[in-house]
Amino acid sequence: MTIEVSRDKTSEDVIPKIIEMKETIKTEKEIQFFNDHIKGKSTEEISNMLNEKIKSDEVVEILLAEETSDDGGIIALSGFYFQFLVTIEYLIGLINEEWDYILIDHHQDVITIKEDKIRVIQVKTKNVEYCDVSETKLYTEWIQKLFIMDDMFKGDSQKTEFELVTNFIVKNSPKVEVEIYHNNHEFDMKIQQNSFFRKVHKYSQQGGFNSLSSEEYLEELLSKFKITKKDSEDYIYKIASGIGGLFNERFKASKEDIDFLIGYICSTCYYPSNPSVQVIDKSKASRIFEELRGRFDSSARQHVETEDSISKIDNYILNLHNTLSKSPSYSDLNNCITEFDGELKESIFGSNNIYSILSRFIERVYSSPRINVGSRHNIDNSVKELLDLVFYIKLATGGKVTIDDKHSKLLLKFIGNRKYSFFNLDDIDDHEKGIAKFKEVFKMCDIHEKIMLFSDNILRLVFSGDFNDLKFPTEHFIEIGSGDIPTAEDMRTIPFEVETDSIAKVTYRVHVMNGSNSMKQDLLRNRILPTIENYKEYVKKKLG
Secondary structure, three states, rough: OOOOOOHHHHHHHHHHHHHHHHHHHHHHHHHHHHHHHHHOHHHHHHHHHHHHHHHHHHHHHHHHHOOOOOOOOOOOOHHHHHHHHHHHHHHHHHHHHOOOEEEEOOOOOOEEOOOEEEEEEEEEOOOOOOHHHHOHHHHHHHHHHHHHHHHHOOOOOOEEEEEEEEEEEOOOOOOOOOHHHOOOOOOOOOOOHHHHHHHHHHHHHHOOHHOOOOOHHHHHHHHHHHEEEOOOHHHHHHHHHHHHHHOOOOOOOOHHHHHHHHHHHHHHOOOOOHHHEEEOOHHHHHHHHHHHHHHHHHHHHHHHHHHHHHHHHHHHHHHHHHOOOOOHHHHHHHHHHHHHHHHHHHHHHHHHHHHHHHHHHHHHHOOOOHOOOOOOOHHHHHHHHHHHHHHHHHHHHOOOOOOOOOOOEEEEEEEEEEEEEEOOOOOOOOOHHHHHEEEEHHHOOOHHHHHHHHHHOOEEEEEEEEEEEEOOOOOEEEEEOOOOOOOHHHHHOOOOHHHHHHHHOOOEEEEEEEHHHHHHHHHHHHHHOOHHHHHHHHHHHHHH
């Protein structure tokens, strides 16, 4: 990626105004924090400090930290970390040319500038998921501190926008309506003088915010105000995906990458005593991008991705051993588990990774952003849901497990000489909805994928998840028609001998299998059967 260094005159004009406003006296606590943790520190020292105080498995707790003081900016380390996640999200936008400048600030936490608009962002955290507006300072002072910035830009061509970013949902109180501002996505909502408006107007007058005394002007400002809630559990994974996505859509930054970036921004851009240094323009963003590039060498990132996949398989296999160790047939099961472990890792060391496998299983795409940035807990649960099912089928039928890496929409596995497509369903689905979904995905597959699905032998379609399986039929088969007529180019690129007439207008037979979570629970409970032969026969009968 190349970032052109170009400055818009209109955008440049507002920078001195902001800097002049920034040259205000900071609070003692803020200066203390800066002097203790940031001033004079190198990128590595700041990154190490973050890693020491914020461990990877404590990120969610940190983002659910107590509310920081509102009288001077960053005081608690948790507030510092969350604010910088917001800053990094906007920095990614700057690198992608969505903004011209970002000002990292203590007073208004982040200010972003573009040719046609200026956005002022304030960041607040609490240790609750929901909070009534009456229990916040939103209409008593938070919103006024945002709106007074508008005076600085009167007469300029840019539109002003105001955003409050929180890690909790600001809810209506019994007497004050505020939730509509969660939906002001374009910062141009037509507002009414409702109870929230009246509260803001009242406290603006009482607090000495004289510029907000005009009801017409306050209406205009509120129409440009938005509340954005960042889900604490998922936010850091979104940032990790955004950073990795600057280089490759399948990359995901590690927490160490994020800490490095915070340290780099602090050491080069973050000096309250000299606000001009706090401005990140395209030139500075380009240097930040190049620093990150060095951390994202493709071969190194592929190694990390593989190691992460292997780690998740190791955790799954360990739990599988623990679960089945109570079976009378554990010695035989142990051999099967060990073999299964080796087959999974062979596939990972080939061309698969755990994120691509789960993306096809759950989302029906080769690489799903939702899977790539999913929380560790959710990923581990999905790994267990899928691999438990594969293990039971292997146990019942025997044969080596291999995972296809050619299909972009369907997860295809071979267990012995049988072909299985694993298809995750929602809890509101049943087998009929599952079949309809499969047919829709099948239509979107290209002709090469369709041929691979049905070459050699019957396809077994295995539904998984918490779907309703009460009426799931036994020995259920469906037929799927394909009206594709391959082109000459298709025929040349098909990797095996096939006649054109055998592809076009063919009806394929599919064996539909019940692999619901309730079915797997039943298979697990019956591990108490006395012999491995008894257990295998039971599993085989239940799975059909």
